[in-house]
Amino acid sequence: MSAAYQQISASKSYSSWANDSVFQFARPNSTSAHNRSARWIAPSAAIIPNFHLPMRSFEVKNRTSTDDIKSLRLITAIKTPYLPDGRFDLEAYDDLVNMQIEGGADGVIVGGTTGEGQLMSWDEHIMLIGHTINCFGTSIKVIGNTGSNSTREAVHATEQGFAVGMHAALHINPYYGKTSLEGMVAHFQCVLPMGPTIIYNVPSRTGQDILPRVIHSIADSTNFAGIKECVGHDRVKEYTKNGVTVWSGNDDECHDSRWDHGATGVISVTSNLVPGLMRELLLKGKNPSLNKKLLPLMNWLFCEPNPIGLNTALAQLGVIRPIFRLPYVPLPLAKRVEFVNIVKEIGRENFIGEKDVQVLEDDDFVLVGRY
Numbered sequence: 001m002s003a004a005y006q007q008i009s010a011s012k013s014y015s016s017w018a019n020d021s022v023f024q025f026a027r028p029n030s031t032s033a034h035n036r037s038a039r040w041i042a043p044s045a046a047i048i049p050n051f052h053l054p055m056r057s058f059e060v061k062n063r064t065s066t067d068d069i070k071s072l073r074l075i076t077a078i079k080t081p082y083l084p085d086g087r088f089d090l091e092a093y094d095d096l097v098n099m100q101i102e103g104g105a106d107g108v109i110v111g112g113t114t115g116e117g118q119l120m121s122w123d124e125h126i127m128l129i130g131h132t133i134n135c136f137g138t139s140i141k142v143i144g145n146t147g148s149n150s151t152r153e154a155v156h157a158t159e160q161g162f163a164v165g166m167h168a169a170l171h172i173n174p175y176y177g178k179t180s181l182e183g184m185v186a187h188f189q190c191v192l193p194m195g196p197t198i199i200y201n202v203p204s205r206t207g208q209d210i211l212p213r214v215i216h217s218i219a220d221s222t223n224f225a226g227i228k229e230c231v232g233h234d235r236v237k238e239y240t241k242n243g244v245t246v247w248s249g250n251d252d253e254c255h256d257s258r259w260d261h262g263a264t265g266v267i268s269v270t271s272n273l274v275p276g277l278m279r280e281l282l283l284k285g286k287n288p289s290l291n292k293k294l295l296p297l298m299n300w301l302f303c304e305p306n307p308i309g310l311n312t313a314l315a316q317l318g319v320i321r322p323i324f325r326l327p328y329v330p331l332p333l334a335k336r337v338e339f340v341n342i343v344k345e346i347g348r349e350n351f352i353g354e355k356d357v358q359v360l361e362d363d364d365f366v367l368v369g370r371y
Helices: 003-019 066-070 090-103 122-136 151-163 181-194 212-218 233-240 251-260 275-283 288-301 308-316 333-346
Strands: 074-077 107-110 141-145 168-172 197-201 224-229 246-248 265-268 323-325 366-368
Touching: 066 141, 066 224, 074 275, 090 122, 090 275, 107 122, 122 141, 122 151, 151 168, 151 181, 168 181, 181 197, 181 212, 212 233, 224 233, 233 246, 233 251, 246 251, 251 265, 251 275, 251 288, 265 275, 275 288, 288 308, 288 333, 308 333
Parallel strands: 074 107, 074 265, 107 141, 141 168, 168 197, 197 224, 224 246, 246 265, 323 366
Antiparallel strands: none
């Protein structure tokens, strides 16, 4: 009997479970037939035979090994720009990706929090991943954010992402409807077989920390590339001393994480604006003066939840239309004036685009609620 037939046959045997002793109520013995306090014995978790095979391909064109992903230093969480009706502005998007390539970024995260994957349908999401790999996959690594708080959705989106050619997947732990640490492990184990994977730990957004014992439980997977870690230097150091690849998830900490605590690099928001300077910060040796120079920009970008600051800044630089998908709205006028001064201080030549930075008036921005 083939293994596949055995798996399917096993799945059909569920009706026999009802007769299994572990699913029965404890029956009173003959001396206590009228005892109404019969106790139910909790069974061990039933293991359903897994015949859901990964939908994957082993064709080598455009494929990237896990070690290739581990070597990436600067990964930009790329912004998704919009047309006036809220659809993707692919021309502006292509320009943004080209400027990342020219600025020295090693990879891009497509449809992450910065790219507003949370505001996309899955059709939009997978289309954008496919577009990016099709147009730029030979010049930069494309990492698709196919994570979800639903394991079913995460599995399906990751299958589709790798089917359209993404080099790696980014996965967050289930948020809002949180699970146990054991549940996290099971969730990640469902998506790891499909291809190189970066785990993303950002408790400020998910409400739950991915503890090191979760990561160590999945670290032996050949597809585990590493973790984007937002908890801080101590956590970064704990991982790196145990051989786990780490990208800092905090721009304002990435310099010290890289040079003092062993991080491989950063998955960055700031590099959307100054990819060349961020590459220098991560590849040219310790540079506290450059780090200090960039800190006001980093702090400005995160004065409100990301990606509000970045969306505002890119519009002020004239590289995207000033269009926001709600619920995001631009930073107030005073902050926009502050950004103009920050650009002048760092040097306009260090930022992407060629237009002069502008303050923009409130009426210049378009807010789209239906898209």
